[in-house]
Amino acid sequence: MPAENAAAPGGAPVTLYVLHALGASARSFDRIAERLDGRVRVEGIDLPGFGSLAAAGDSSIEPTVAHVVDHLARHARGRWMLGGHSMGGKIAALVASGVLRGDAPLVGLAGMVLMAPSPPRPEPMDEERRERMLSWVADGPLSEQDAEEFLAQNTAEPLDPAAHAEALADLQRTSPDAWRAWLETGSRVDASAEVGTLNLPVLVLAGTDDDDLGAAAQPGLLASVYPRARFAALDDTGHLIPLERPTEAAESIARFVADEVLLGPVVPAEWAALIAGDRVDARVRGILNRRAVPDDRGYAPAVLDVAQLTLLREIADLVVPQDDAAIDLAARVDAQLAREEGDGWRNADLPPDPEAYRAGLDTLAGTWPTDPADREAVLRQAIEGTTDAEGPLDAALLKVWLEDARNDLLRQWLAHPASMARIGYDGFATGGSPIRGFVELRLGRREDWEPAGVGGTVATGDAA
Template sequence: MLNVRVTGSQGPTVVMLHWLGGTAESWNEVAQELLRWGVRSVAIDLPGFGGSADVEPADVAMMAAQAIAAVRSVEPIGDWFLIGHSMGGKVAAVLTHEAERGDGDLAGLRGVMLVSPSPVSPEPMQESKRAEVIEKLGSDGADTRRDFAREFVKQNTGKLALSDAVLEDAVEQVMASRPSAFRRWMEAGSREDWSERVGVLATPTIVFAGTAEAELGADQQRLLTAAHFSNVTVTALEGAGHLSPIERPAELALRFAQFMESRGVSLQRQTEALNDTFIALIDSAQTSSQTRAVMKDRLRSGKGASSIFSEETSVTLHALVHCIVPQAGFDLARKLEDTLAQRAGDGWRFDALPADPEAWTAGLATLNHASIARWGVNFAALDQEKQQMIVQAAQDGELHRGVAGALHLGARANDATAAQMKLWIEDVRGDLARLYVADPRAMQRIGFDGFADNNGFVVITNASEVGA
């Protein structure tokens, strides 16, 4: 039986299959992010890798069969989603085929998410690269194998370098796998052609691929992978390499969550809970019925209104909100999206800015373009320090279109001007502060109970004495 790593105990389930050189642990950060959305993750070590290193490396059919057995071992599975990265993507396509053929162990599959997947046809690869991986990772020489493992991970990374800790963890995963597993995949598995057997799959699917990878990038995925799915979207991740699950796990998890919700699965980010004392105060006679209704409505973090933004813009919005209020304790970004969708703002705007939805769209695009120009990746892919640098530049009036229409810092013709960005960031902070402090969970944090005034006002001084 293959080794299985489970994160979470309830909610919709995602089954994760890793890349060549990775293990179930390569999904750790993504799984932790999904846990915050109430999603349970089941990551599988494929034969010869990680905790399944003692399992004899297998062809694609056997890998799929063993993965099905691993899925069967997880109870209950219910409605579930399948995620496959690189090598795991090819296995995922075969599992999807089996599910559509009526395999009872795979019943309830709602959607498939593929990350830079190896196609069902033979994987395009330079023969020199194939030979190098076989020689360096398919051998037992520990010293030379570790040196190449580090280089192998770096070669598959995109515009942003991995932190030392993430890099070394990835290297350890490569080293934890059997050399014969690399040889088997490079010599046989990656060459297998499942095109006719898989045919065209009907299960809704989304494919993610980095723009900084050549052989399995977004353009290749549209040619090789999308042809085998009738209901598929290919999404390019700006500046990402082949290893987006470890390069940008938070962004990828958010995109997974968006896809799951598009399939009708209701997700709710885990939020800070109110304590019994605060709940009792809200429910007491000290709180008027009108105030109580408002407070309980505010506890519904994101009521599910249709977003006015594209998925790409929504990803940037979530990243910006987390950058400014990193420990909100509830889904502040979704609250904001609902407010903008319902056009339920604070009733005013700066004269230099358009209406809120348009201002937010332009502002988020400007942040994104500046990030791509400076670091080669979108705003959501940056760490918090770099995000704060971009936000500070906007606040200081440094993100704008240049003189005579020349673009500055990656700006595009419809981006906000420097003056607009400065005002917009001020508005952003105001909107987020208003939504944050109005939430009962924030009130509990600061010990505010001024809403509980149903007994009326208390006279603290005589009006005639004022000014005496």
Template structure:
């Protein structure tokens, strides 16, 4: 029997999504892996966040959850919007953070989005037809009907305040000046068929801000919703990342 992963995994979901996007990944990792998949404030079943909707406010919300759960060693796993929140929290150098796994993350720079696209998205809140169009844009691999309906339902139940705040504020925030404070190992994962944040965006906007030892993995033929389109491949990369963290710990311990 393989040993249980030594770290808890704290999963942060995408904009207009919810924590349940990670259920397939968590199931593939197995019951021995301690996984937290919270809904962020204003998304899924979560109430409005008490501290506001900025990236830093969400980072504080996640930090409070980690303290509440008394996690001593953990890895942040952020997808899209959740990736930018994970970067903001990692820049605080919180105790117990061992690594950062980013799936098609919103970059630390303002997200590449035209004003026309922004206004179109602002006007599409709560629109079932627009939610279907979004689903078609953000996926490349076919999904089971149950997951298709989940993506659409999560889109439609996002609160107006959380929806607008990301488009008008969070996606525009620039965290670049804080990125040198991200000192933990980083694993970056992207889909080659991502029409929202293609791999070249990460190469241009994120990788130059991070340490050279950052690893970059591509999942062939996957779109933006990696946890739903490729849960097994994501889980395998997370297992590999955790194994690398353990090996690094052993090497440091042996050297000292």
């Protein structure tokens, strides 16, 4: 059976948890949520010092990240995304990096949606404007006049009356301490080293009329952080995208999710809980989380050429048949070759792995059928060493190379945590502090912490 394809609460296939901008709140995403209803579930999270948490305590970056991680640990299930608007973009980057490292007890992150995000490095901001914004809270919360000025500076066109009133209310209830903490410290923090490179699907929305964090600036700020980012410019739009352009933002998000996020299998709930738990070391959790990231539909091969990668994908379909929630095993093998990783062994008669793959695929290409129905017979002949294909490898060496290639493809499938769940392998859950192992080592016995379906059921104390 395929791995469970868990849906978000409310029937949507994925939930987007999104962090708001300076002076805003979770409700700033309500209009986007309404327009995505049934396609993507959107849940805003109030950050300390803002919205419903305006009276909360420490609003500096580290406690704010911890607050978001705690919220996600309690609510995020199945396949989910993380988003951030402006200030929330930097917080989202730090949370995502913790997930992909395994430091956060979370599983299921499948992509990110960023709106005019503050980058991990210090945010570009005119210092005169920074000082003026700080002056607004010198004697307490923002006044209505100062809040109006902020909205005028950050929108390309007037907001509709309801959105305008909500934005004013959020600005005026913002904690002055939180406002100062971001402008004086948070926006200036350089978190580039901690965030590193986040290799997952990312949508970046930015307005053409946003001075510092707009469409023209974002590729330069984020391309090295998010190598898979899709940048989308919103015309006649300032900085307050969720309020200015909810319809356009929602449609961009829906397309992005369909194209790049809803790919590959989802780790079943019990197994996700096990991976997120204290039996799994952070490093192991991070490896499994990175393996579960959806494949890049536009993957550009690093070792093979496009024709060779296409052929390897067709071989993979025969060697490891998959359902609709398929893993791009061939792309993962190409990436493995680019990293110069392997299983530590190769036949001495074959050249190094990258050369062997190119030679083997070029040889097989000479007799490879265009009709998918005929491919299994041709592959079987090559596996058995009876092919009449001519190329860089003779029949004997092609047979030897295919042993390695089949092993690599199967290893890539088995390495995915959803595949581990499918075959019932939970040997990764023997870490933590103190280290825990297995107690029941008899056939058919399942330990209390193991997911249902592992081992057999025992009613009388004898192995089933």
